[in-house]
Amino acid sequence: xxxxxxxxxxxxxxxxxxxxxxxxxxxxxxxxxxxxxxxxxxxxxxxxxxxxxxxxxxxxxxxxxxxxxxxxxxxxxxxxxxxxxxxxxxxxxxxxxxxxxxxxxxxxxxxxxxxxxxxxxxxxxxxxxxxxxxxxxxxxxxxxxxxxxxxxxxxxxxxxxxxxxxxxxxxxxxxxxxxxxxxxxxxxxxxxxxxxxxxxxxxxxxxxxxxxxxxxxxxxxxxxxxxxxxxxxxxxxxxxxxxxxxxxxxxxxxxxxxxxxxxxxxxxxxxxxxxxxxxxxxxxxxxxxxxxxxxxxxxxxxxxxxxxxxxxxxxxxxxxxxxxxxxxxxxxxxxxxxxxxxxxxxxxxxxxxxxxxxxxxxxxxxxxxxxxxxxxxxxxxxxxxxxxxxxxxxxxxxxxxxxxxxxxxxxxxxxxxxxxxxxxxxxxxxxxxxxxxxxxxxxxxxxxxxxxxxxxxxxxxxxxxxxxxxxxxxxxxxxxxxxxxxxxxxxxxxxxxxxxxxxxxxxxxxxxxxxxxxxxxxxxxxxxxxxxxxxxx
Numbered sequence: 001x002x003x004x005x006x007x008x009x010x011x012x013x014x015x016x017x018x019x020x021x022x023x024x025x026x027x028x029x030x031x032x033x034x035x036x037x038x039x040x041x042x043x044x045x046x047x048x049x050x051x052x053x054x055x056x057x058x059x060x061x062x063x064x065x066x067x068x069x070x071x072x073x074x075x076x077x078x079x080x081x082x083x084x085x086x087x088x089x090x091x092x093x094x095x096x097x098x099x100x101x102x103x104x105x106x107x108x109x110x111x112x113x114x115x116x117x118x119x120x121x122x123x124x125x126x127x128x129x130x131x132x133x134x135x136x137x138x139x140x141x142x143x144x145x146x147x148x149x150x151x152x153x154x155x156x157x158x159x160x161x162x163x164x165x166x167x168x169x170x171x172x173x174x175x176x177x178x179x180x181x182x183x184x185x186x187x188x189x190x191x192x193x194x195x196x197x198x199x200x201x202x203x204x205x206x207x208x209x210x211x212x213x214x215x216x217x218x219x220x221x222x223x224x225x226x227x228x229x230x231x232x233x234x235x236x237x238x239x240x241x242x243x244x245x246x247x248x249x250x251x252x253x254x255x256x257x258x259x260x261x262x263x264x265x266x267x268x269x270x271x272x273x274x275x276x277x278x279x280x281x282x283x284x285x286x287x288x289x290x291x292x293x294x295x296x297x298x299x300x301x302x303x304x305x306x307x308x309x310x311x312x313x314x315x316x317x318x319x320x321x322x323x324x325x326x327x328x329x330x331x332x333x334x335x336x337x338x339x340x341x342x343x344x345x346x347x348x349x350x351x352x353x354x355x356x357x358x359x360x361x362x363x364x365x366x367x368x369x370x371x372x373x374x375x376x377x378x379x380x381x382x383x384x385x386x387x388x389x390x391x392x393x394x395x396x397x398x399x400x401x402x403x404x405x406x407x408x409x410x411x412x413x414x415x416x417x418x419x420x421x422x423x424x425x426x427x428x429x430x431x432x433x434x435x436x437x438x439x440x441x442x443x444x445x446x447x448x449x450x451x452x453x454x455x456x457x458x459x460x461x462x463x464x465x466x467x468x469x470x471x472x473x474x475x476x477x478x479x480x481x482x483x484x485x486x487x488x489x490x491x492x493x494x495x496x497x498x499x500x501x502x503x504x505x506x507x508x509x510x511x512x513x514x515x516x517x518x519x520x521x522x523x524x525x526x527x528x529x530x531x532x533x534x535x536x537x
Contacts, residue, residue, distance in 0.1 A: 011103075011352060012024075012055070012058075012349070012352050013025035015027075016036075016044075016048070016065065016069055016072055016073075017029065018032070018034040018035055018036045018040065019032045019034045021044050021047050021048060021051070022044075022047070022048045022051045022052070022072075024345065024349065025380060027345075036066075036068045036069055036072075037068050038067075038068050038071050041068055041069055041070065041071035041072040042071040042072070042074075044072045045071060045072055045073075045074060045075070048072045048073055049073070049075055049076065049079065052073075052076060052079055052080075053079055058080065058084060059084070060084050060086065060102075061080060061084050061085050061086065062086045062088070062098075062099055062102045062103075063085060063086070063087050063088065064088040064095050064098075064099055065088070086098070086102055112363075113208065113241065113242065113299055113326070113363070114299075123378075123379060123383070123384065123385070123535065124168035124169065124208070124384070124385045124535075125167050125168055125169075125385065125386060125387070125531060125535050126167060126168065126169045126170060126171040126208070126210050126385060126386070126387035127157070127166070127167035127169070127170055127171065127387070127389065127392070127527065128170075128171045128172075128173070128368075128387050128388070128389045129156075129170045129171065129172050129182070129183070129201065130176075130181070130182065130389070131181060131182055131183070132156070132157070132389075132392065132520060132523070133154040133155055133156050133520075134154070134155055134160075134516070134517050134520050134521055134524075135153070135154065135155070135517050136153055136154070136155035136159070136160070138505065138506050138509070138517060138521065139517075140509065155202075156201065156202055156203075157524040157527065157528075158170075158202070158203065158204065158207060159202050160501055160502060160521075160524060161500070161501060161524070161528060162501075164500075164501075164528075165204075165207070166524070166527040166528035166530070166531040166532075167207075167527065167531060168207065168208060168385075169207050169208030169209060169210055169241070170201060170203060170207065170208075170209055170210065171210045171211075171212060171387045172184065172197075172201075172209065172210070172211055172212075172240075173211070173212050173213060173214030173217070174211060174212070174213050174214060174226065174231060174234055175213060175214030175215075175217040175218065175225070176214065177226075177234075178217075178218075178225050178226075179217060183197060183200045183201055184197065184234070184238060186200070187200060187238070196239065197209065197238040197239055197240075198239060208241045208242065209239065209240050209241045209242070210240065210241065210242040210244075210301075210387070211234070211235050211238070211240040211242065211243045211244065211298075212244040212301075212303070212328075212367070213226070213231060213244060213246050213247060213303075215247045215248060215249045215303075215330060216249065216333070216368075218248075219248075219249050219251055219254050219255075220254045220255060220256045220257065223248065223279065224246050224247070224248055224283075226246065227246070228245070228246050228283050228286045228287050228290060229290060231243065231245070231246050231287070232287065232290055232291060232294065232296060235296070235298050236294075236296050236297075236298065240298050241298055241299065242298060242299045242301050242326070243296075243298045243299070243300060243301065244301040244302075244303050244328055245280075245283050245284040245287035245288070245300070245301065245302050245303045246280075246283040246287065246303075247280040247283065247284075247303040247305050247330050248276040248279050248280050248283075248305065249276065249305055249330060249331045250268070250272075250273035250274070250276040250277050250305055250306070250307050250331065251268060251273075251331070251334065252267065252268060252273070253265055253266070253267055253268065254266050254268060270307070273307050274307060274311070276305060277305050277306060277307060277311055277315065280303065280304070280305040280315075280330075281304075281315055281318060281319075284302045284303065284304075284318075284319060284322065284324070285318075285322055287300060287302070288300050288302065288322050288323055288324060289322075292323075299326055300324065300326065301324075301326045301327070301328050301363075301365065302319045302322065302324035302326070302327050302328070303327075303328045303329075303330050303367070304316060304319060304327060304328065304329055304330065305330050305331045306329075306331065306343070309342055309343055309346045312329065312343050312346065312347060313346055313347065313350050316347055316350055316351070316354075317350070317354065320354055320362070324362070325362055325363060326362065326363040326365070327362055327363065327364055327365070328364075328365035328366070328367055329343065329344065329347065329364070329365070329366055329367065330367045330368075331367075332366060332367065332368065332369050333367075333368040333369065337371060337373065337374055340369065340371070340374065341374065341377055344364075344366065344377075344378070344381050344383065345377075345381060347364070348364070348381045348382055351364070351382075361382065363384045363385070364382065364383050364384050364385075365383075365384060365385045365386065365387075366378070366383055366385075366386040366387075367386075367387060368387060368388055369386050369388060370386065370388030370390050370391065370530075372530075372534060375534050389527075391404065391523070391526040391527050391529075391530040392520075392523035392524070392526060392527045393523065394410075394523070394526060395413070395519050395520070395522040395523035395525075395526055396413075396513065396519045396522075396523070399412065400412045400485060402511075402513060402522060403489075403494065403495070403510065403511050403522055403525070403526070404525070404526045404529045404530065405494035405497065405498070405529070406494075406497055406498050406529055406532075407494075407497075408529075408533060409494065411485070411488065411489045411492075411494055411511065412482060412485035412486070412489065413489075413511045413512060413513035413519075413522060414445075414449070414466055414482075414486055414489065414490075414511060414512055414513060415466075415470055415482065415513040415514070416442065416445045416446060416449070416466070416469065416512055416513065416514045417442075417513075417514065418442070418514070418515070419435070419438040419439045419441070419442040420435075420439075424438055424472060425438075427472045428472065431472065433472070438469075438472065441465075441468055441469040441472070442469060444465040444468070444469070445462075445465045445466055445469050447465075448461050448462040448464075448465040448466075449462055449508055449512060452490070452508055458490075459487075459490045459491055462490060463483070463486055463487060463490065466482075466486055467483055467486070470482055470486075489511060494511075495507060495508060495510050495511055498525070498529075500525055500528050500529075502521050502522075502524060502525045502528075503525060506518075506521065509521075510522050510525055
């Protein structure tokens, strides 16, 4: 219910644990084998009441406890007025029904994002765009005539998947402008036929266009490459639905690149890191101040950077005082799972205290964080949105996790590199093979894969071809560590069990590690499976 209606402002959920006592619902604990009885509940009583006394006076309390647990809260009426209590009674089904009814009466609203007259609420996923498109229609690169002008076009994942697109919006960074790449850069240079960013991205009206500053691209610089006013103007000019304030990440270590191509690591002092937090906060204040003054139509997203939990919370209170209803947490990517849960949990707790009595909770976005294992925690913590391209990039950045099957199993894609590539040419020279021999091995792989589905002995013959060509890329001392992975992939044929448009259309080509048109399509497929399993499940 909370996922549908949003997290009620001020709601706090506490759990009575047989081992740990009264804890927040989001607390990470180890598994244990202990049960409550009336005696152990009594022993917890003082600790539980002491913890409850630290809470602010609530407007209402719902107690969903079994008979053995009641001794743990005996005396709670001396802390809070009895009239504020609602007790769950009867068997578990009746208790859950009563709790649902109680929750439904709360002012359950999360700050929304308006789009074409429609109010969009959590839980939504933004796909970061880095010119991630493919040539459509798909044409294998081998044994074909060159594609003539006008015969193909660039297609994004949301075009290929249509109404079944694997994300709710696109995140595009202003830093692309300084990096000389991306749709904004091409538009600024007059290289696009349209002056409308949505048209350039072929983004449908029901999808959100979210802009941020791409702070990881300038971590080595002393300050962001553009001012608050420049960011505001670009968000307005290009028609973004949401615009993030200008931030600077307080990393512990930065890498400074020099003009000669060399690089040097440098440790940032604690004072320098806090200076970046201060700069980010000052930019956020200027951002929303100018946004109000200029009356821009996009939604302002205040980006918080912090050194630790306390600095994130301190900034959060300042941002609420500034008037932000939509807040994003940055700088989480390099942190461990436990650190992220600690920070996001503390932020949620602080938000609940600040929003008590208000009609709306605040929108909470997490920059660059996907982490499947943490998805249940994010939902419990009332996270509204997040962005990440990790499932997309696994298609070519991992050795053993390139294709995600619909059942959640990862497979290694079969590597068939171009025989004229630099890596193969160097391997050929190192192993004293002829270029012609490499080309023949490459062609045998592609031929075997091309007829794989129609050949009764397809798996065996294809594996032989792959295992003759693949080892060219491996060092002399290495075994062919892909052999077992390829055998698993070809015997189980996971692409045949997927009904997404890419797998249906290009078949086995989706699991061939070769060229951007195959690899990015596999990345689109991975993102689609992730979206189905974790976001819309």
